[in-house]
Amino acid sequence: MQGIESIIPLILVFGIMYFLLIRPQQKKLKDHQQMVAALRRGDQIVTQGGVIGKVTKVKDGENEVEVEIAQGVSVRVVRGTIAQVLNKTEPAKG
The missing domain is CATH 1.20.5 (Single alpha-helices involved in coiled-coils or other helix-helix interfaces)
Structure with missing residues (x-):
């Protein structure tokens, strides 16, 4: 006991x-x-480093997305480093 x-x-x-x-x-x-x-093209995001940008390309098979941080300037970002989605785009109606 x-x-x-x-x-x-x-x-x-x-x-x-x-x-x-x-x-x-x-x-x-x-x-x-x-x-x-749930990320899709057109979403505005913030990375953990504080960079704000718009998603231009979502790569399904890979663990990264392409983000436009200024007009004509795109960077590849690892999905896990995305901290927040600011503006969500509406899904396409079909």
Whole structure:
């Protein structure tokens, strides 16, 4: 009986840490992955470095997108470094 009573606080601490730290972080990661997967041409984005640009090409097979940061200036950006989508374009009606 003495051994079980000493393990219960450890289990409670782990349970509290799971619900306060691990679970919200997993949800945030899942939301970010969905945002990046839903990128389309014309979306205005912000990278983690603070660069604001417009998506000009989405490469499906690769892990990058082409972003126009100024007129005539395009850079390739790794999808994981996109921090935020500012303006979402409407899907094409067909």
